[in-house]
Amino acid sequence: MKNLLEGTVKGIYDELIAKTPGACNCATCETDVLAYVLNKTKPRYSGGTDTGMALLALDLQKDQTRAQLAVVVLDAIQRIASNPRHPPR
Numbered sequence: 428m429k430n431l432l433e434g435t436v437k438g439i440y441d442e443l444i445a446k447t448p449g450a451c452n453c454a455t456c457e458t459d460v461l462a463y464v465l466n467k468t469k470p471r472y473s474g475g476t477d478t479g480m481a482l483l484a485l486d487l488q489k490d491q492t493r494a495q496l497a498v499v500v501l502d503a504i505q506r507i508a509s510n511p512r513h514p515p516r
């Protein structure tokens with residue numbers, strides 16, 4: 428379940444970071460963005476059980492779910508971009 432959610436979030440991140448001017452796409456910022464998104468989204472899924480896994484797989488295929496995740500990812504990109512862990516370039 429972990430990899431499933433992470434893979435989807437990473438895919439959305441890759442799409443959005445390319446469309447966000449000024450956002451840093453270094454490995455540090457990417458890690459921070461993905462960690463932020465996963466912290467916010469994981470509690471939605473019970474996880475660990477086969478049922479939770481099946482529900483997650485179904486849920487992640489929905490456009491609505493992906494749109495909701497995209498909002499969180501974009502928010503995270505903007506937060507990290509305005510407060511990166513490294514000096515601005």
Ligand SMILES: [Zn+2]
Binds near residue numbers: 454455457511
């Ligand atoms: Zn960076």
